[in-house]
Amino acid sequence: MWYSGLKIKTFRTGGVHPHEYKGLTEECSIINFPVPQKVIIPLSQHIGKTAKALVKKGDMVSEYQLIGQKDGKISANVHSSIPGKVVDVVMACILNYQVLSVVIQLEGEFKTGNLKKDEWEPLKKEEILKRIESAGIVGMGGAGFPTDFKLSPPPDKKIDTLLVNGVECEPYLTSDYRLMMEKTDEIVEGIKIVKKVLGVRTVFLGIELNKKKAIKKFKDRLTSESNIHVVPLKVKYPQGGEKQLIKAILKRQVPSGGLPFDVGVIVSNIATVYAVREAVLFQKPLTERVVTVAGTIVEKCGNYKIRVGTTVSEVIKEVGIHGPIGKVIMGGPMMGINVSTVEAPVMKGTSGILFFSEKEARSIDYSFYKPCIHCSKCLEACPVNLNPSMLSILGEMEKWEDMKGYHLQDCIECGCCSFVCPSRRPIVGWVKAGKALSA
């Protein structure tokens, strides 16, 4: 085969193969989503402290205007995605918890127009980091780690490798894939920028084999680049998890409680790399992203470039839904969070919005779980080699403290255990509760 020269890699421990459902949106080119009438922009779309609000009710804002100021080292700037009037600054229910958010009503005109393009080669490392910081870039794979912080690891950690995460292992999602297909050159440029910041020699771009076109495209594009390698990966969930990806490509094991830089690696998502390029070249803040909108009941499935803050109700209006909605999931079906209201907004880390029908939603009902039959399927599926069975039993008995003895904190909440559980036990739910209650 054409990729026969490349060694196909994967991680060894655990993992599952859910049905992909990527066919729904795989061939849908990125479309610009219409400008929403109203946006709800949470001031915390990242790990760390909530940004300080810079606007108050009644203020007029323009597009790209800073509305939330980074607060402390681990935090990120937040910008307005549309010009308009601040209707409110309130605690809003975002992904089922309360976050301070700025509500903006569309008003006035887009003045920004075409942004001026800089050359990045002459820029110093510090200047690049400053631009990333002020653009409020965070990890766009879901976790939302502030990128400027991630790209400046402590000096005692020697970084030798950059991994670019093009795995997109969650079913349904194709937003990264479309980005890779349509913005190949831009992504390569972004990789080079990040590479310069980190001062690393080697870069690996991991892509799963269900995206053969993307692998080929990057392989052809990178023939001239000697230090950036495409690594085809066997399809297996959760390969997009940082630790699994490092294990798959480099065979290095991130220690428990550690971060990738403990083994000399920085992992960055495709969408993040793309956003970094835009931030550095155009000084453009992160106010929009590509989102896969899919589901069997969605009329116009596709990949949309949506402004941060656009609510689910606007999305529903645009794509069209037939039949009653059972579940709305922000993110992928394995780790995504389902929301209870149409007021939930798209955020920097939202890679997909999935609409499940009433029937699909009812088919996974964790309220009717059965006792654990100790079949050990979850032990086989766990990519961290935990004992999810014990965690679930302790969780069921509400023995949160005892869960720590079973390495609760090492759980990445990938959901493989619940996915394979014949008793349909909500193991991830108990783990999340355990993490919250045993601390």
Add this chain to the structure above:
Amino acid sequence: MKIQELSKGLFKENPILVLMLGLCPTLAVSTKAIYGIGMGAAVIFVLTCSNVIISLIKDFIPDKIRIPSYIVVIATFVTIVDYVMKAYTPELHKSLGIFIPLIVVNCIILGRAEAFAAKKNVLDSFFDGIGMGLGFTLALTLIAVIREILGAGTITLKLLGYGWIVEIPHLNPMIVMILPPGAFITIGLILGFSNILKKR
């Protein structure tokens, strides 16, 4: 008042079913109804006598050697029972084996001495001894009867040639019931069911 001391041992504070004391002999000798009665009689004797003696001498014993003195008193009566049974009911004595001398460490006896006889007067202690002993005998015999019926298909109430052996017709006995597993499972179930009754 006295009736209370007597009757509480039978049901409310039954040493086996409620207090869960004296389980070793209960399990070991409950293979025939008569063994239950014989063991019960021995325990009633030792318990009553030691209760009475201890309540009589309680004021003369220094606190430090309390427990050893109680043990000496109990062991004396146990030795008496041991030799008496050996002389008059040698068969029964042989069947009960080391569980006669082991009455010394039966928690019921020391337990009652410490918890009751050391605090109350002679008459109360006497009735307490009899009541507790009877309760022990009753529960033990109940378990023995169940095990014997299921495990041997008989009820043996025969000693020194007197009494009867009742045979249950048309029953293929389950030998396992008179073996150790039967003892454990029977008492487990009985304790469970007595818990259910208690909660009613």
Add this chain to the structure above:
Amino acid sequence: MEHYLIIIVSAAFINNFVLSRFLGLCPFIGVSKRLDSALGMGMAVIFVLTFASVITYMIHRFLLLPYHLEFLKTISFILVIATLVQFVEMVIHKTAPTLYESLGIYLPLITTNCAVLGAALLNINENYNLLESALNGFGAGVGFTVALILMASIREKLELARVPRSFKGAPITFIIAGILSLIFLCFKGIIAE
């Protein structure tokens, strides 16, 4: 040699003290809730059982028998065991404080453990000599410990099970003991000859 091995194996497994002789049930039920305390109790019992077997044998052989004082058997044995336990406690306390910390709380409980007196009496009944008595005592202790550890590990697992409320604790423990006893019953055939 084989004879001595058979005594140990027999006391430990074939005629397991707890599961087929019904000796030492109180601590078996009481101390089998947690595995680490079961281990501590087991070690303490092995220790005391072996020593008590030796000492009671000597008392019986060199004191009671020559002076025809057999009727003092029960009373002297129980006093000796009580003293021994006290003594052992003191010695361990002085010489091995760490061991004392792990075994300490279990030692006083052993006096009323009928396995100890039971083993002493059985040694006399079986006409064992000194070495045989010691081995029988040791084997009995090992058997007690094995049963206790099995029970503790099972009960720890059962902590997380939905046992009916009335059967929690002692009742279900006895039923487990019954099934364990069924298993030990099938070892009976091995050294039957």
Add this chain to the structure above:
Amino acid sequence: MYRLSVSPHIHSKASVSRIMWTFIVALMPAMAASIWFFGPRALYLEIISVATAVITELLTGLLLKKRITLSDGSAVITGLLVAFNMPVSVPYYVPIVGSFFGIAIVKQLFGGLGYNIFNPALAARVFVMFAWLPEMTTWNAPLTTSGFSKLAGFNFSIDTITTATPLAIAKMKGMAGLLTEFGSKMGMYKDLFLGKCPGCIGETSALALLLGAGLLLLTKIIRWPIPLSYLATVVLICLLSGNDPIFHLLSGGLILGAFFMATDYVTSPMTPKGMILFGVGCGLVTMVLRLKGGLPEGVSFSILFMNALAPLIDRYFKNPVLGVKT
């Protein structure tokens, strides 16, 4: 408001009832073999046993106010396995008492499906074994004609000639005794493989059992470690002690035990290492009992014994969590 639940929002097709009913399907060849070799009475025993198990599960479930979980089929499996572990001539009350003991005491009192410490079918078998030893060790020779032909006529009669199981013959008379019984070594292997020998109704036909085991392994309902280490240990001990490994593999309840009972999820360890240790332990105890024990058969005892050790094994043989230094 939309439905709220924790992630993941999709699920594999696995379910408890799917596993259990596949397991029952895997037991069907052995059930057919039992009727073929021992006649309609075998079927009758199986029906009685399953019915008792199901009714007991229902009644105890109601008494204990549990969610009734009959549809998951685990009671049917227990009932079938209890019947499989009995000679064809046992009185009808034996499977009734056995199934009742297995379901009511060994399963439901411990909390029901998923909480039992011991395999209910095995505990039931050992219990009735010690309850009615003579009845449980009386063996009838298999029918000379197919048992299916008798099925139509509701002919429950059994061959009245009692005989000894191959393992008992081997124990009493050695290989010479076996050769006079079966004629030749190949003939013996063939009869044992097909199941044409006296024994418990469900355990004799290695062929039928292996068909079912194949299904379970293919559908990944059972895993290799336990059966493989179990059988390998038996073979190894046979070789070391100068016994015929093929004979020991095919006789007694070894195949039934190794594939269908030792692999019981709830009562076996959960990690691969633990499973291998469990299998080795089963093999060791089985062979000790077969070669040294008072009874000729040791499979049920050995698995039950290892059931008791499983919590201990689980405690000390955990999977190494990635990234955690030990």
